[in-house]
Amino acid sequence: MDRNKLYARLKKVKLMLLDVDGVLTDGRIIYDSAGKELKFFDVHDGLGVYVLNRAGIPTILVTAKSSETIVPRAKDMRVAEVFGDVFPKTTVLDKVTRKYKVGIDEICFVADDLVDLSLMRKVGMPVAVSNACGEIKKSALYVTRRMGGRGAVREVAELILKAQGKWKDILKFYGA
Secondary structure, rough: OEEEEEEHHHOOOOEEEEOOOOOOOOOOOEEEOOOOEEEOOHHHHHHHHHHHOOOOOEEEEEEOOOOOOOHHHHHHOOOOEEEEEOHHHHHHHHHHHHHOOOHHHHEEEEEEOOHHHHHOOOOOOOOOOOOOOOOHHHHHOOOOOOOOOOHHHHHHHHHHHHHHOOHHHHHHHHOO
C-alpha cells in the first residue's frame, strides 16, 4: 500500500485492538517452578499504548488465552479493557463498536497468528507484526518493521499519531 493510502486509513483510527502473545510480548511463555506464567513485555510498546490513550485513542487487548500477567501490564499502560479467552475474536466487535462509538473502519488491530485472522479481515486498519505468520501478513495493510514484543506496537502508535497530526503534541508533552 502506498504511503498516501496508508495515511488515509491511519487518519481514521479511533480505537486500537491488540493481540497479546506475539504482539505485546515476544511470544515466549515461561513457567516458573511453581507453574506461574511469566511473559516479556517491551517498555517502548507500553509507552506507545500510553501516548495513544493520551491522544484520545483507547486501546483494548483481545486475547484467546487469559493470563494473570496481562492484568498488571494492562493497568500500567492504561489499557481501556481486556477481553480474555475470546475465540473467535470477532465476537468483541459489536460490543466495542457500540461502547466506544466507532465504526469497524475506525479500528486498528495488530496481530501475529491464525487465531487473529477473522478479526484482521473485519477491521479497517489490519496490521501484522514483522514476525507474524504468512496468512496474517497477507491480510494486513501494514507489516511492521519491528517484531512482536520488540517495539511493533510503538511503531504503529507513532504511525497513527503522525498521520493524525498528533505526534507534535506528544513530543511537546515530553519536552521536545
